[in-house]
Amino acid sequence: MVNVDAGGGDRLALAVVVQYRMATTEQMHLLTAPGVRIEQTRRRLAKLRAEGLVDRITLPQAGRTRVWFPTEYGARIAASWPELRNCAPRLRRGSDPTAVRLAAGHGLTVTETALAFVQDARRRGDVCMPLDWIPEVHHPLGNGEAVIPDGLFYYERRSQNRDGGDGWRLLRAFVEVDRATMGPERLSAKVGAYARLHAYVPVPGGRTPPRRYGAEQQEAAWKRRCPLFPRLLFVLDGTGPEASSTVSRRSTPRPDKRPRPDSCVRFRSWSRRWPICWGTDPRHLCGAPFTTSVSA
Structure with a gap:
């Protein structure tokens, strides 16, 4: 044809x-x-x-x-x-x-963030297509509350199998973009919301039961898109170096095992000098290992 x-x-x-x-x-x-x-x-x-x-x-x-x-x-x-x-x-x-x-202001920064991942994948021979960035997906937490990340992205990274052949590793992450409009306390509170999302189990009637309810449990919205809970990446635009370290420090896991971000990176508007987001260890997205129980 x-x-x-x-x-x-x-x-x-x-x-x-x-x-x-x-x-x-x-x-x-x-x-x-x-x-x-x-x-x-x-x-x-x-x-x-x-x-x-x-x-x-x-x-x-x-x-x-x-x-x-x-x-x-x-x-x-x-x-x-x-x-x-x-x-x-x-x-x-x-x-x-x-x-x-x-x-x-916010919308174009989010688009620029997605563009950075797409361009990085092209340079590396990985796969991250323009429509692999899905913005503003609504994830209910019950009682009328919800988590709405700026983006959920899918990234296929080329890797080497144990036998030396080519393989692929699928990476996923929730992305939160902030343009210096929120203080560290509010940004850190977002991390707690994602911990609640990981623990949330929907049931008929909108109640949130403990996990032992087994038979009554329904599938959370994020599980329909990802087999494992995605990592969490904060992109801070227009902030100084102290902002990312403050968010990371205040989001350090506590005894209740709340997760911290995998990475807090600074993003200079329109410069396209994107910090490399993949650590040298291909098992971990965005640098250091994510050691809490919600790690994908």
């Missing part, structure tokens, strides 16, 4: 805009078509806009940077695609210019 995938580039671009909720022209180019000239990405986005699938705003304070976001029509079309099946239901709605403008 000829030209059966003629719209493949348009489809990927729309899927990325819908899943990420917002991205600059440069981010879209590096995520979806880094091997071509950026003018081709601009033309593709302009075409999608003319078709009513995406729209854009301009940030004058950022060198007139254009930020793309899905319209309600575009989100509705993409929501039926199998590659977006794991996308959070609330992300399948379109955005409006005002909402995008007010959320651009």
